[in-house]
Amino acid sequence: MAGGVPSAQASILNVPAVDAGVSNLSTPTFAKIGSLVSKAAKFQDALEYYQLVFWWLDRMVLADNALPERMTWFWHGHWATAISKVNYATPMLTQNQVLRQNALGNFNTMAQSMINDCALQYWLDGQQNYVAAPNENLSREFMELFALGVGNYSQADVTALAKSFTGYKITADSLEAGVITYTPKIHDTSTVSILGTTGAFSPQDAVAVLTSQKSCQDFIAQRLWFRFYNSSSPQPDSTLSDAFATRDIGAAVKALVYHAALSDSLHAQAKSPVEWFVSACRALSIQPSTLPTQSTVFSALARMGNTPFNPPNVGGWPPDEFWLGAAQAQERINLSQYLVSHGNLSPISVLPAKQRVAAAAMWLGVAGWGATTQQVLTSAASDPARLAWLALNAPEYVVNQ
Amino acid sequence: MRCEDFSRRDFLKLTGAGAMAASLPLSFSEIASAAVATPLPAKTPIVVLVTLYGGNDGLNTLVPYLDSTYYSSRPGISVDQSTVLPLGDGLGFNPAMKNFASLWNAKQLTIVRGVSYPNPNLSHFSSMAIWQTASPATSVSTGWIGRWLDTQPLNPMLAVSVGSTMPPAFAGAKQSGSVMPATGFKLPTGTALSQFKSLGAQTAGASSVTQSAALSIANLYQMASTVSSEFAAGVLKPVDPTLQNVGNSNLNPQLDAVATLISAGAPTRVWEVSIGGFDTHADEVATQNALIGGVSDSVARFMSQIAGTKRANDVTVVIYTEFGRRVKANAAQGTDHGTSNAVYVVGKSGVGGFIGDEPSLTQLDATGNMLMTTDFRDVYGSILEDLLATPVGQIIPGWNTKLPLFTSK
DSSP states (O other): TTTTTTGGHHHHHHOOSOOOTTTTTOOOOOOOOOOOOHHHHSSGOOHHHHHHHHHHHHHHHOOSSHHHHHHHHHHHTOOOOHHHHHHHHHHHHHHHHHHEEEETHHHHHHHHHHOOOHHHHHHHHHGOOOSSSSSHHHHIIIIIIIIIOOSSSSSHHHHHHHHOOOOEOOHHHHHHTTEEEEEESSSOOOOOTTTTEEEEOOOOOHHHHHHTTTTHHHHHHHHHHHHTTTTSOSSSSSSSHHHHOOOHHHHHHHHHHHHHGGGGGGEEOOOOOOHHHHHHHHHHHGGGSSOOOOHHHHHHHHHTTTTTTTOOSOOOOGGGGGGOSHHHHHHHHHHHHHHHHOOOOOOOOTTTHHHHHHHHHHHOOHHHHHHHHHHHHHHHOOHHHHHHHHHHSSSSEEOOO | OOBBBBOTOOOOSSTTTTOOOOOOOOOOOHTTTEEETTTTTTOOEEEEEEEETTTGGGTTTTTTTOOOOHHHOOTTTTGGGGSSEEETTEEEEEEGHHHHHHHTTTTTEEEEEEESSSOOOOHHHHHHHHHTTTTTTSSSSSSSSHHHHSSOOOOTEEEEEESSSSSGGGGOOOOOEEEEEEOOOOOOOHHHHHHHHHSSSTTOOOOHHHHHHHHHHHHHHHHHHHHHHHHOOOOOOSSSSTTTTTTTHHHHHHHHHHHHHHHTOOOOOOEEEEEEBBSSSSSHHHHHHOOOOOOOOHHHHHHHHHHHOOOTTTTEEEEESSBBBBSSSOOOOSOOOOOEEEEESSTTTTTOOOEEEEOOOBBBOOSBBBOEEHHHHHHHHHHHIISSOHHHHSTTTTTTOOOOOOTOO
């Protein structure tokens, strides 16, 4: 990954079956307590939402191998579903587990699971897509954002796919439990044509038509490039796309990790606030849920527009420039101060002052400090807390280079 | 049911439509020399863009209450004829919008009808990208305000969006607009401040993203020193006390910040605030009434705040959304993505009344959506030429028309 230390390339791909770092974390369960908004004036204040967010942040921080959680985060932004509408914790958790199970697996398998995902279907009004009155929301976004990319389908394909996606039902109770049912009796059995393939498709058949397209192969490869290397220029070659030929996500990620562009600083990317926070916590040995005021973290991430389980819209979170405004810099100043005051600074504090600046780069996974930052950090080297705070705000850390 | 949360200005041009322009970084000294402490000269027009994310239902906002097709197309979700606030031409406001009706009666509201662009796109992302880039046919990476910024001296205060992330409309090639949290800024003090400020200096040879990260620090320092003292004075009171406690709880703090800084003479020509949630595919009525009523109240409240300042005649609010909604309701008591919609222009600068024809509810396109009667680039043309003193063709290549929208022109 951009920002990773090259020597870590091989080891990051060595994903353990059971990650000892997170094996002791218990997955939350949520009692039938009603919707989040019925529990709190705003869903953001509901205890269950906090539990869900900190459970995942803990996993991201504590995992020995960061890749599976990093990929789950990528897929969460891809199949972007927000608790602001779903309004229950359990369906969001269920979707999160589906994404994690498939994070490095086969994309067609993932897409087949996602069409049966309660939270996604509810988010895009799939339960209101009737034979007599199709609702195109899910079918349009499925093609535009999840499988093919804009321009690789027509309005007629959207209409046809909406028919093939009929038959799902979610009730208030089943939503709370994260359960969706498919009933063939309320499925549209008429023959349609999707991207030139004609038939009376089940939802699964229709998804298979989409994932078998060449545009799907190129689109997902481009999304990986966009999120991990460069959000402003397209992938320079077909390496990722070729590796994704069988829709094997792990193979595409491997190609990503070994891509020649890894060492090219041109392909720098801003860390999203969650990535920045998680990376800081890993360095500072902070388990997020044990921080004394979780609300400090939660509300800072919310103000920065990057809370887990609540993407701004179905397109997921924006990249780069959006995390690099003055307002974001302000939030980083405050949050980093809080983290440094609760973190373990021994990786730099035990060292003599003159070794600390270089050590901080290793500690934070930064390839090297630029001249300006080097000078600023050196001026703070006698004070490890000040040094850590400045390093977490330095451009070289804010950006994965 | 809650509507989708298309609430953020950090809407992203996601796919084939290209990526955001990276704002080329300015050095701190360049920004410092931009004289941001100089107040905006008196009578300089100020534009406040209000972006409604999700596609506001234009037909339940400006209701064609004498058109039987409206009622036959939307059983269950139409606005009752007896409750609309009539404006003329068979159109009336949703009853939640009484403060907009007052602005209309005071000739401080101009409604541009039937606004869209050729070959309408029904995707939120593509359509909002078109509105924000002002480029319907080809994908470009700069926004229309960003390209206007490119014609101006470098100054991070020229275009300011309130919130946490920059709207694509503000992305320029030479300079982009800035983003300011509604609560203002707070920096450390003493040595920590001077060290932090130094991190904002540019390093030669760094990637553009890294340079942008440094720039964000420089801009934060710059903006914090410009605006912090103004926030200390507190929120401006509206001249009309009945507007003190009305409005949308997301929009009010954003507009409070804008009002405070306009009053203080901030050198900002274009502001942007936003609100989302308008994607009402299901159970639309309560949600949309609350949202559009909130917009009406918040904007009226803001104009009343401004009315008590020296800038009372200079501020123009422009309210837009990525598309309207389909004429015919869906089976879920909601409406699907549509096309043309009205743009609302609030302020004494506007001529007042209607501009452009109301689209027909019976002559529809292949998707069952209304045709456009006004190209959105003509609205931008008026704003660019009459308020921002810039030829529209310089910002929207090949475009040279505008509307009789503003009184002074």
